[in-house]
Every structure is written in structure tokens, then in C-alpha cells.
Amino acid sequence: MTKTATIDNVIPRADIIKRAARIGAEIRNVRLSGDLPEQTIGAINEVLLEHKVIFFRDQGHLDDAEQEGFAVRLGKLVPHPTVGATKGTASILELDSARGGGRADQWHTDVTFVDAYPKISILRGVEVPPFGGDTIWSNTAAAYLDLPAALQKLADELWAVHSNAYDYAVKTRASEADRKHFDEVFTGTIYETEHPVVRVHPETGERTLVLGNFVQRFVGIPKYDGQRLFDLFQSHVTAPENTVRWSWKQGDVAIWDNRATQHYAVNDYGDQHRVVRRATIDGEVPVSVDGRHSVTRIKATKQAPASCLIARNAFHGFAHEHVVSNGAPSCGRRAAARASPALGRSPDDRPDRPGHGRTAAGKDRDPVPGLGRTSDIHGAGRGPRLSRPRSSSNGSATPSAGRRTSRRS
Numbered sequence: 199m200t201k202t203a204t205i206d207n208v209i210p211r212a213d214i215i216k217r218a219a220r221i222g223a224e225i226r227n228v229r230l231s232g233d234l235p236e237q238t239i240g241a242i243n244e245v246l247l248e249h250k251v252i253f254f255r256d257q258g259h260l261d262d263a264e265q266e267g268f269a270v271r272l273g274k275l276v277p278h279p280t281v282g283a284t285k286g287t288a289s290i291l292e293l294d295s296a297r298g299g300g301r302a303d304q305w306h307t308d309v310t311f312v313d314a315y316p317k318i319s320i321l322r323g324v325e326v327p328p329f330g331g332d333t334i335w336s337n338t339a340a341a342y343l344d345l346p347a348a349l350q351k352l353a354d355e356l357w358a359v360h361s362n363a364y365d366y367a368v369k370t371r372a373s374e375a376d377r378k379h380f381d382e383v384f385t386g387t388i389y390e391t392e393h394p395v396v397r398v399h400p401e402t403g404e405r406t407l408v409l410g411n412f413v414q415r416f417v418g419i420p421k422y423d424g425q426r427l428f429d430l431f432q433s434h435v436t437a438p439e440n441t442v443r444w445s446w447k448q449g450d451v452a453i454w455d456n457r458a459t460q461h462y463a464v465n466d467y468g469d470q471h472r473v474v475r476r477a478t479i480d481g482e483v484p485v486s487v488d489g490r491h492s493v494t495r496i497k498a499t500k501q502a503p504a505s506c507l508i509a510r511n512a513f514h515g516f517a518h519e520h521v522v523s524n525g526a527p528s529c530g531r532r533a534a535a536r537a538s539p540a541l542g543r544s545p546d547d548r549p550d551r552p553g554h555g556r557t558a559a560g561k562d563r564d565p566v567p568g569l570g571r572t573s574d575i576h577g578a579g580r581g582p583r584l585s586r587p588r589s590s591s592n593g594s595a596t597p598s599a600g601r602r603t604s605r606r607s
């Protein structure tokens with residue numbers, strides 16, 4: 199049976215209402231719950247893969263437990279790697295405009311600062327302001343197809359460094375609560391991960407652009423040139439024709455394929471209260487068009503035990519705890535010795551040097567001198583990584599939410 203037939207047998211086509219030509223569809227007459235038949239779950243996943251983001255009205259019966267009860271049918275629940283999960287839940291991330299970190303008003307793909315960032319996000323409208331607060335999604339597969347062939351080829355070869363640590367001060371709309379949340383929670387642990395700019399979608403085989411707010415630089419490209427490249431590629435992602443915009447009502451649920459989209463929460467509702475809650479499904483380590491996997495290079499804890507504070511990065515001003523393959527903190531001589539020479543050097547100073555990052559042969563090189571190597575983090579050695587280091591690196595392994603300014607989810 200074809201996938202189309204599978205969908206037709208479960209969800210009538212008349213109940214799938216496209217909301218824009220390239221992305222987005224509303225599904226009607228489905229009551230989301232953990233008890234849905236397997237066929238319905240399969241059909242929902244197929245519609246999601248086709249439309250990238252799907253919407254359901256009138257799901258006010260859902261609470262956190264019911265939301266997760268449905269979400270877990272689509273995959274493994276995973277908490278946010280730095281914010282964690284709401285108490286009593288496995289993955290729920292609350293975005294409350296009245297509290298710090300509640301406004302995700304920059305284009306981003308969720309949590310790309312870790313390697314296996316989430317594959318699906320499921321967002322529930324809990325408190326919706328009477329005006330404003332829409333969310334916009336873009337199709338990163340269509341954006342890739344829009345690129346001229348020469349730019350597709352360039353994108354295929356590029357890798358980018360994503361991090362949750364960036365110059366937050368440039369965000370002009372950030373409140374004091376937002377800044378406090380950013381400093382004390384969102385960047386409690388700092389990640390730097392190298393992703394291919396183009397990944398191959400594990401279920402559809404589509405090529406999608408992996409960019410957004412968490413990109414800090416391109417591997418092997420000077421910062422000045424990299425900024426222009428970023429703007430060029432990102433402009434194809436966020437072109438209005440490549441997006442869909444959703445006006446929330448209380449009880450709405452939006453589900454997006456985080457491997458094929460970016461999104462932006464429009465911050466146009468002033469001081470009105472807006473609360474949304476997200477359940478998140480664990481993802482796969484992205485694979486480039488030539489078969490190489492993303493790599494987390496740095497996992498650095500701000501509040502590390504004193505004995506583990508081995509280096510201070512002048513760029514971010516944070517101390518770095520190096521973690522070894524058994525998941526235990528390492529304060530080893532090797533890491534300290536490697537870190538020391540780089541003190542005072544900004545990560546942005548160096549990635550443009552010849553041979554930085556991965557060579558054409560896939561050999562790993564030190565991406566940010568002095569902040570440790572993959573081997574410090576994952577015990578992976580010098581060779582190209584072909585498997586995910588989750589069990590080793592973080593304990594949280596996980597992962598899982600954005601431009602150089604703002605907030606992030």
C-alpha cells in the first residue's frame with residue numbers, strides 16, 4: 199500500500215487543509231491522544247513528512263501528561279539539554295512570556311547546538327493573547343531546491359558550527375528576565391557542534407539546509423565572508439513564499455518536522471501573556487550528502503567543580519569542563535595542557551585558518567584551539583566520527599531548539 203493510500207484510509211483528504219503552497223496543513227476531525235490507533239499515528243507522521251508542519255485546532259483536552267502521551271507515539275521524549283523538563287514531565291518545555299526565555303523571536307531550528315537535535319516538536323497553545331504571537335515556519339528542503347546549482351554544490355560541502363552561546367547583548371528586545379534566563383539557565387552548559395549545512399533527511403531522503411540562529415561560523419570560512427554566506431542561504435529559508443504563518447487559538451497544537459523546518463515566534467504582543475508548552479521527540483545525528491555525521495566538539499559546564507575549571511575562554515568568558523567517554527567529568531592533564539595555550543583567543547579568530555575543521559578526506563582537526571577536541575568530549579580520537587557519541591558525552595545525551603541574537607528554544 200502506498201503512503202498516500204495509507205493516509206487516505208485513515209485521514210480523509212478533505213480533512214487535510216493546506217495552509218500554504220510549500221509548507222503547512224491543518225488536520226481536522228482528529229482528537230489527539232496517546233490512545234490513537236497505530237494507523238492514525240502512522241498517517242499523522244506521513245502528513246507531517248509531506249507538509250513539514252501540521253496544525254490541530256480544539257485540542258483543549260490536553261494537559262502535559264496527555265500531550266506527552268500522544269507525543270511519545272511519535273518517538274522518544276527528550277528534555278531540553280540545558281533548560282531540562284517541567285517538573286513531573288519527561289520533556290515539556292514551557293515558554294512563558296512573563297518569565298525569562300519565553301520569546302523565541304529569531305529564526306531557528308530547535309536545539310541545533312547539539313548533534314542529534316530533535317526530530318519533532320509538538321507545541322500546545324496554553325494561553326494565547328487576543329492579538330499577536332503568531333508563529334511562522336519555513337521549509338528548509340524547498341529552500342535548498344531554490345538554490346542555483348552552483349550554490350547547492352557549495353552548500354553541500356560546507357559545515358557550520360552551532361552553539362547556544364552567543365552575544366546575547368545584541369538582542370535589543372531582551373528583558374532583564376530574558377538575560378538572566380540566558381546566563382543562568384540556557385547557557386548553563388555550553389555546546390559547540392559542527393553540522394553539515396546540508397543534511398539528508400533520514401525518512402524522506404530530501405536535502406535540507408541546517409542553519410538558523412545557533413550558527414556561529416562556517417568551518418574554514420573567515421567570519422566576514424561567512425556572515426554573507428549565511429545571509430544568502432538564510433534568505434532562501436525565510437523568503438515569505440517559503441513560509442506558513444499560524445495564528446494561535448487556545449488549545450491549538452502545532453507539530454513540526456524539526457529536520458526540515460525553521461520557525462520564528464513573532465514578538466508582537468507586547469506585555470500580554472502568552473504561554474505555550476512543547477513536547478520534544480529525540481532526533482538522529484545528521485548525515486551530510488557524502489555520509490559524514492555531525493559532531494559535538496564542546497560541552498562546557500559553567501558551574502563545574504573548582505578542580506575541573508581548567509580554562510577560561512576569552513570569547514564567551516566561561517570556564518570549560520571537559521568530559522570523557524565514560525561520562526564522568528575529566529580534569530585531566532591532557533585537557534588542561536591542550537586548553538592553556540589558547541587562553542585569550544576567540545574561537546572566531548581561528549576557524550578560517552588553512553585546514554581548519556574536516557579535510558576533504560574527513561579527517562577531524564581541532565575546530566577551536568584550546569577549547570578541547572572531540573576526543574576531550576567523547577573520547578573519539580582523531581579520526582572522522584561515524585557514530586553518535588551520546589552515551590559517552592553528556593549523560594544527557596540528548597539533546598535536543600535559532601540568529602546570533604536572541605532566544606532560543
Ligand SMILES: [Fe+2]
Nearest residue numbers: 302308599607
Ligand atoms: Fe523553537
